[in-house]
Amino acid sequence: MPRRVWWGLVTLVVIVALVSTYAVTRPPGPPVLTQRDVDTSVQRGIEKQAEADAAAPADGSVAHATIAPSLVLIQTRDTVAGEQQEGSGAGVVVNEDGTVLTALHVVDGSTNITVTFADGTTSPAKVATEKPESDIATLTPSKLPETVVPAVLGGGVAVGAPVFAVGHPLGLTDSLSAGVVSALDRTVRVEGDRKLEHLIQIDAAVNPGNSGGPLLNKAGQVVGIVTGLANPTDQSLFVGIGFAVPIATAGGAAGSPPR
Missing domain, CATH: 2.40.10.10 (Trypsin-like serine proteases)
Structure with missing residues (x-):
C-alpha cells in the first residue's frame, strides 16, 4: 500500500476515534423545557400556596x-x-x-x-x-366585665403598610375593614377654624360608627384611633379617605380633665 494512502487511513481512523470519544464524554446540553414541565411547576406552586394559606390565617383574621x-x-x-x-x-x-x-x-x-x-x-x-x-x-x-382585656398598643406605621379599622359603622357592630396607609402627617379642618394635625390617612372604609375605634396593624396592635373621614358632600359617606390619630398622640393626649 502506498505510504500516502496508509497515512491517510491512519488519520481517518484517529479522527473517527476522537469524534466518537467526544460524543461519549461531552457534557450534556441544557434540558429542553416542555409544556408539561411548566404545567407541573405551576401546579406545584399553587398547591404550596394553598398549604401556606391554610396553615397561616389572613392578617385581617389575626x-x-x-x-x-x-x-x-x-x-x-x-x-x-x-x-x-x-x-x-x-x-x-x-x-x-x-x-x-x-x-x-x-x-x-x-x-x-x-x-x-x-x-x-x-x-x-x-x-x-x-x-x-x-x-x-x-x-x-362605673362597671367592668369579669375579665378586662386591654389592647396592645403598637408603634408607628409607614405609607403602604396594611391597616384595619374596627368599629360599628352604620350600626353594624364589630365590623372590620381593610386598607393601607395612604399618607402620614395630614392636617384636616373639622369645625370652623379648628384643625386636627399629624393624622394618618387611610383607604380602609370608615363610616359613622367607626369614630373612636382602633386602627390596627396586621398583628392586631393599635396604631391609631379613627377620627373621621373625608366628607366633601357633607353626607358623612365614605369616599375612600379616612383619618386616624396616631396612637403615640392619642395615648399621650389622655391626660387632661374634661372642661
Whole structure:
C-alpha cells in the first residue's frame, strides 16, 4: 500500500476515534423545557400556596381576633331643646382598670354615656380626660366585665403598610375593614377654624360608627384611633379617605380633665 494512502487511513481512523470519544464524554446540553414541565411547576406552586394559606390565617383574621376582646361600643343619649338625640361610636380598652380610649367628638357634651364591652357587659361611663386639639378622650366606666382585656398598643406605621379599622359603622357592630396607609402627617379642618394635625390617612372604609375605634396593624396592635373621614358632600359617606390619630398622640393626649 502506498505510504500516502496508509497515512491517510491512519488519520481517518484517529479522527473517527476522537469524534466518537467526544460524543461519549461531552457534557450534556441544557434540558429542553416542555409544556408539561411548566404545567407541573405551576401546579406545584399553587398547591404550596394553598398549604401556606391554610396553615397561616389572613392578617385581617389575626388582627380582628386580637382586638375583639378589647373593643367597646359607645352610645350616647341626650335631650337637646326638648328633642332626644342619640349617637354611637367605638372605643378600645387600654388598661386593666378598664379605661376606654375613644374620639372626643363621639362623647363631647353628652351627659348620658353607655359602654358595652365585648362580653356584653354594659355600664354607664363618664369622660375622664380629653384633648380637643387631638379629638381624643378617655372614659371611665362605673362597671367592668369579669375579665378586662386591654389592647396592645403598637408603634408607628409607614405609607403602604396594611391597616384595619374596627368599629360599628352604620350600626353594624364589630365590623372590620381593610386598607393601607395612604399618607402620614395630614392636617384636616373639622369645625370652623379648628384643625386636627399629624393624622394618618387611610383607604380602609370608615363610616359613622367607626369614630373612636382602633386602627390596627396586621398583628392586631393599635396604631391609631379613627377620627373621621373625608366628607366633601357633607353626607358623612365614605369616599375612600379616612383619618386616624396616631396612637403615640392619642395615648399621650389622655391626660387632661374634661372642661
